[in-house]
Amino acid sequence: MTERLETLKRARQRMIEDRDAFAKILAAPFDRSTAERSRNKFVETQVLIDAIDRAIAGELASGDQQG
Known part of the structure; x- marks a missing residue:
């Protein structure tokens, strides 16, 4: 597995x-104030996880094309 893929998985x-x-x-x-902030951070973090998942999928796909 490439170093880039390992980094993405750790992230x-x-x-x-x-x-x-x-x-x-x-x-x-x-x-209310704690829940509101946490809700926003939860959603923001989930969006980031989804982006990382797409990056991992891209890395795996590019690895398939190379090998």
Whole structure:
């Protein structure tokens, strides 16, 4: 596996951990200001995870074309 692909996978794992932390805040008793910020960060982090998934898929596809 290429170093680039490994880096993307590590980044994805880190973002999943961050997303999980925001989810825990959202699952806790409601605090409007905390929940609002966490909701926004959760969505932002999920968008980033989706982008990383596309980058990983691109790396895998380019590896298939090379080999």
